[in-house]
Structure formats: structure tokens, C-alpha cells
Amino acid sequence: MPRKEQVLRLVAAGHSYQEAGAELGVPPGLAYLIATGLPADGSDNGSGDQWRRAGLVQPHAQRLVNPHHVNPVRREDVLDWVRDRAAADPQLRHAARRRASAVAGVGPPIEPGD
Structure with a gap:
């Protein structure tokens, strides 16, 4: 000591x-x-x-006394994982296309619950 x-x-x-x-x-x-x-x-x-x-x-x-806390705001490996998961899911791909067209003003607006 x-x-x-x-x-x-x-x-x-x-x-x-x-x-x-x-x-x-x-x-x-x-x-x-x-x-x-x-x-x-x-x-x-x-x-x-x-x-x-x-x-x-x-x-x-x-x-x-307390350990240094790190809270990353952005992790590329997590974003890549989410992107890959979304790309592998047909429903998510369809929802992304609908959202992109609605945001761009092309196609039907996004309805609550979509």
C-alpha cells in the first residue's frame, strides 16, 4: 500500500x-x-x-472514482450491420423506396402506421 x-x-x-x-x-x-x-x-x-x-x-x-465513460455517437460497424440487414429484408427495401419517393414528392405521402 x-x-x-x-x-x-x-x-x-x-x-x-x-x-x-x-x-x-x-x-x-x-x-x-x-x-x-x-x-x-x-x-x-x-x-x-x-x-x-x-x-x-x-x-x-x-x-x-468513476471510470471514463465513452458514448460513441456513431459506429460505422453498427451502421453497416443495419444497412446489410435492411438490404436483406424485402419489406424494409419496399418501405425505404416508398419513404424516399414520398420525401422527394414523388408518389403517395407516407401515412401514419406505414
Whole structure:
């Protein structure tokens, strides 16, 4: 288990808690807890003295506990799969032709439930 001095030395040298944790073999939230004595999840509001501790990151320490979330807006492999599935389905091909012609102003308008 890393010591407080080890974590604070890395942070004082310019390392983030993510880097310090990786260097010391612990999660970043634990590195923060070791350095400050406060949980990174914000479950302890702390007192005035605690907010002046070395190594304290305010107010966004929560990011040290939760993994980075990636939410891709577009995945080409998924779009390709959907395109292939639609191309293999006669009903979907027919619906796509009707929609395209209705949008272009050619053919009957799209009715609710179509």
C-alpha cells in the first residue's frame, strides 16, 4: 500500500492522480484518499481545515472514482450491420423506396402506421 508521502510527492511533481495511481499500482480514487484522507466520491463534505489539505482537488474529485465513460455517437460497424440487414429484408427495401419517393414528392405521402 502506498504511503501518503509517495502520492503527494508524485502529485507535487505534476502528476495527476490517475498517473500517480498507475505508478503506485492503485486506483486513482484510492491514491486521492491516501493523499488527502478524504474519499474522492464526495461522500465526506469535510471541514474548513480539511479543504486546506495538500493534494486536494476541488470540486471534481468524483472523476477519480468513476471510470471514463465513452458514448460513441456513431459506429460505422453498427451502421453497416443495419444497412446489410435492411438490404436483406424485402419489406424494409419496399418501405425505404416508398419513404424516399414520398420525401422527394414523388408518389403517395407516407401515412401514419406505414
